[in-house]
Amino acid sequence: MKLMTAVVKFVQSMPRLFTWVGILSLTPPHPLFNLHLTLPLNSYIIYSIPLFSQCLLGTLLMTQERRKAIWAIYVWCRRTDELVDGPNASHITPMALDRWESRLEDLFQGRPYDMLDAALSDTVGKFPVDIQPFKDMIEGMRLDLKKSRYKNFDELYLYCYYVAGTVGLMSVPVMGIAPESQATTESVYNAALSLGIANQLTNILRDVGEDARRGRVYLPQDELAQAGLSDEDIFAGKVTDKWRNFMKNQIKRARMFFDEAEKGVTQLSSASRWPVWASLLLYRQILDEIEANDYDSFTKRAYVSKANKITALPLAYARSLIGPSKISSKVL
Ligand SMILES: CC(C)=CCC/C(C)=C/CC/C(C)=C/CC/C(C)=C/[C@@H]1[C@@H](COP(=O)(O)OP(=O)(O)O)[C@]1(C)CC/C=C(\C)CC/C=C(\C)CCC=C(C)C
Numbered sequence: 001m002k003l004m005t006a007v008v009k010f011v012q013s014m015p016r017l018f019t020w021v022g023i024l025s026l027t028p029p030h031p032l033f034n035l036h037l038t039l040p041l042n043s044y045i046i047y048s049i050p051l052f053s054q055c056l057l058g059t060l061l062m063t064q065e066r067r068k069a070i071w072a073i074y075v076w077c078r079r080t081d082e083l084v085d086g087p088n089a090s091h092i093t094p095m096a097l098d099r100w101e102s103r104l105e106d107l108f109q110g111r112p113y114d115m116l117d118a119a120l121s122d123t124v125g126k127f128p129v130d131i132q133p134f135k136d137m138i139e140g141m142r143l144d145l146k147k148s149r150y151k152n153f154d155e156l157y158l159y160c161y162y163v164a165g166t167v168g169l170m171s172v173p174v175m176g177i178a179p180e181s182q183a184t185t186e187s188v189y190n191a192a193l194s195l196g197i198a199n200q201l202t203n204i205l206r207d208v209g210e211d212a213r214r215g216r217v218y219l220p221q222d223e224l225a226q227a228g229l230s231d232e233d234i235f236a237g238k239v240t241d242k243w244r245n246f247m248k249n250q251i252k253r254a255r256m257f258f259d260e261a262e263k264g265v266t267q268l269s270s271a272s273r274w275p276v277w278a279s280l281l282l283y284r285q286i287l288d289e290i291e292a293n294d295y296d297s298f299t300k301r302a303y304v305s306k307a308n309k310i311t312a313l314p315l316a317y318a319r320s321l322i323g324p325s326k327i328s329s330k331v332l
Pocket residue numbers: 052054055057058059070073074077078081085163164165167168169171172188189191192193195196199200203207261262264265268275276279
């Protein structure tokens with residue numbers, strides 16, 4: 001049995017090995033590790049889909065209890081996203097999402113449908129997480145099924161809230177606010193929301209070409225028009241001066257959301273700050289990479305090099321040493 005466990009553990013760590021080389025030996029165990037032997041293969045795949053690196057990193061250093069909880073939330077989010085983005089996406093109907101939502105309600109009441117739901121049931125029993133952001137994420141998936149254009153930034157903001165801002169709101173109750181923090185709870189949630197929005201805006205700016213090939217334009221239509229651009233320009237995928245100017249403004253706005261998020265990280269409990277800083281610094285660098293690619297998000301996927309990722313870690317660590325007591329409470 002011990003050998004079996006060791007083998008499974010090794011296999012589990014494989015995909016992470018690919019992404020995180022040296023750091024990988026530090027990656028957390030699976031939230032369901034004890035149950036894992038009985039998981040069906042497809043659940044394993046969901047866990048190991050080229051993993052959202054920040055989440056891996058994101059759970060380093062946290063207490064075991066918190067790590068499991070963040071992983072459970074991550075897995076639920078990933079599965080929700082896979083419904084509309086994954087291989088079965090073309091079969092997903094609003095009814096399937098309704099069913100997914102009723103499963104969510106059941107698991108919140110302690111009636112999980114499968115092992116992965118059980119991990120989240122366990123989490124909601126241990127941490128004061130609210131069901132609303134989870135429901136809102138499903139709402140975001142409904143929106144994704146029926147909508148492929150966004151009139152203005154208000155509409156895009158709402159979409160970003162549904163699919164990513166919600167993740168921030170789900171995570172704060174697990175990460176915890178530092179006991180010495182004088183910031184209002186509201187301001188910390190606000191920062192968490194901003195980090196989700198900033199990440200999603202960055203994701204959209206990075207994937208313009210990929211999304212266009214799926215017939216989707218997430219960029220605000222009115223702002224495109226103001227810049228003298230239209231959907232046709234997006235589909236044509238040419239980097240012109242108009243496009244560069246448009247992107248400069250979009251990047252500027254995404255950075256403002258990252259700045260807003262920064263104010264909240266300091267207020268988190270000390271063990272949670274490092275992973276969140278790392279995730280923030282890494283994702284924000286994608287914006288720098290878009291610039292370095294001369295704004296070509298049509299044919300290039302901006303990514304942060306391994307070297308930059310690794311240097312971000314000590315930087316994040318240094319920042320995480322600053323807690324609420326060292327900054328004036330007037331800042332917030
Ligand atoms: C430490 C840490 C980062 C914890 C969060 C872990 C967690 C629960 C992640 C779930 C992410 C997830 C799978 C969301 C589903 C929807 C989705 C895919 C959103 C996009 C992520 C990027 O993924 P990817 O590049 O794979 O996108 P494609 O689908 O391939 O296009 C998002 C851009 C959004 C992710 C949002 C966050 C990670 C928000 C993080 C905010 C916090 C942890 C709050 C921190 C607290 C303060 C006070 C700042």
